[in-house]
Amino acid sequence: MTTSMSSGAMKIVIDFCCFLSVGIGILYLMLFTEPYERGFFCNDESIKYPFKISTISTEAAAFFAFFIPTFGMLFGEFLYAKIMKKQSVFVICGINIPIWISMAYNKIGVFAFGAAVNVLITESGKLTIGRLRPHFLEICKPNISCSDVSNFEIQYKYHIDYECTNNNTIDYWDAARKSFPSGHASCMIYGMLYFALYLQLRVTWKGSKLLRHSLQIICLWFSWYVAMSRISDYMHHWSDVCAGMLLGAIVALIHASVFCISDLFEERQRVVNDNSQNTMIAENIKTIESENRSNGLFNNETNNDYVYRC
Numbered sequence: 662m663t664t665s666m667s668s669g670a671m672k673i674v675i676d677f678c679c680f681l682s683v684g685i686g687i688l689y690l691m692l693f694t695e696p697y698e699r700g701f702f703c704n705d706e707s708i709k710y711p712f713k714i715s716t717i718s719t720e721a722a723a724f725f726a727f728f729i730p731t732f733g734m735l736f737g738e739f740l741y742a743k744i745m746k747k748q749s750v751f752v753i754c755g756i757n758i759p760i761w762i763s764m765a766y767n768k769i770g771v772f773a774f775g776a777a778v779n780v781l782i783t784e785s786g787k788l789t790i791g792r793l794r795p796h797f798l799e800i801c802k803p804n805i806s807c808s809d810v811s812n813f814e815i816q817y818k819y820h821i822d823y824e825c826t827n828n829n830t831i832d833y834w835d836a837a838r839k840s841f842p843s844g845h846a847s848c849m850i851y852g853m854l855y856f857a858l859y860l861q862l863r864v865t866w867k868g869s870k871l872l873r874h875s876l877q878i879i880c881l882w883f884s885w886y887v888a889m890s891r892i893s894d895y896m897h898h899w900s901d902v903c904a905g906m907l908l909g910a911i912v913a914l915i916h917a918s919v920f921c922i923s924d925l926f927e928e929r930q931r932v933v934n935d936n937s938q939n940t941m942i943a944e945n946i947k948t949i950e951s952e953n954r955s956n957g958l959f960n961n962e963t964n965n966d967y968v969y970r971c
Contacts, residue, residue: 676770683777690784696838697791700821701798703807710795710895712830717887722845725883726852727776731769733856737863738765772855775916779851779909780844786908787839794840795895801837802827843897846888846905847912853884854913 701708742761794800798807803823809815825834857877864873888906891897897905 676774680774680777683774683781687777687781687784690781690788694788696788696835698821699791699793699838700819700823701793701803702817702819703805704810704816707898708793708795708797710799712796712799712833713894713896715894715896716890717845719845722849722887725887726848727773730772730852730856730859734768734772734859735765737859738762738768741863768859771916775855775912776848776851778916779847779912782908782912783842783844783847783905786842786904787844790841791838792841792898792901794837795898797837800827800830800833801825840897841901841904842908843888843891843901843905845891846884846897846902847909849884849887850906850909851913852909853880854910855917856880858913858917 739761742759742764802825803820804826805815805820805823807815825831857880860873860876860880864876866872888902891902892899
């Protein structure tokens with residue numbers, strides 16, 4: 662038990678250090694790193710769109726991408742442990758922890774770490790590339806007169822030395838330079854795809870063949886809707902959204918397949934093996950009883966009960 666306790670505590674400490682290192686990287690990028698100041702052409706039609714309020718806010722996207730899958734997996738592990746009648750406990754530092762909490766920690770811990778990695782990669786891409794959003798000119802209003810379309814020198818010159826003059830949107834100046842890749846798209850695809858893969862392996866109810874697939878389709882459809890809304894809201898170019906979706910899908914597949922799905926497959930295979938073993942034992946018992954009866958070891962008494970002869 663001491664070895665189990667020490668290994669469990671060590672696992673939590675290592676997991677915390679890994680998660681902390683990624684979290685520190687995210688905080689450093691967000692607090693101490695400025696986006697690359699990319700120039701622009703006055704005749705670039707892709708950055709002349711109007712500014713619109715997001716259909717799905719950042720807070721709402723974070724809720725659906727991270728909290729919904731977390732709550733779903735927490736409930737799923739609790740229900741799975743209850744159905745499979747897993748009553749054992751996990752002991753760490755002298756504290757008895759129900760097995761479903763340990764199972765949920767393994768699944769949700771991997772999910773949270775993958776989410777942090779996804780945010781880190783997405784944010785580093787935004788800051789490194791510094792692509793201008795479709796509404797950049799309206800947000801910034803640079804001190805360069807782009808309205809004179811007859812001045813070819815201004816229209817076709819790549820402007821680097823400029824300053825934003827729209828003080829009403831000063832809080833959005835940095836964000837206007839962080840179009841690639843789409844954070845909404847990468848986070849939503851990551852969270853919903855990971856959860857859809859989790860449902861594929863945890864929802865085993867035979868009462869309906871469409872329930873699991875319906876839940877998966879809802880997850881993927883909603884992530885698709887959020888990603889497409891970023892284009893219609895003029896928050897991202899279509900290529901930003903595609904890159905974000907691809908990034909989120911890759912991170913989700915790596916974490917879910919390598920760290921999570923393999924464990925779930927092992928659990929399911931263990932259950933199948935246990936059931937097969939129990940079936941074989943029952944069949945062997947029936948065979949032995951049948952042979953004993955044929956050898957006269959059992960007599961059929963008047964009360965129709967089989968009585969073993971001593």
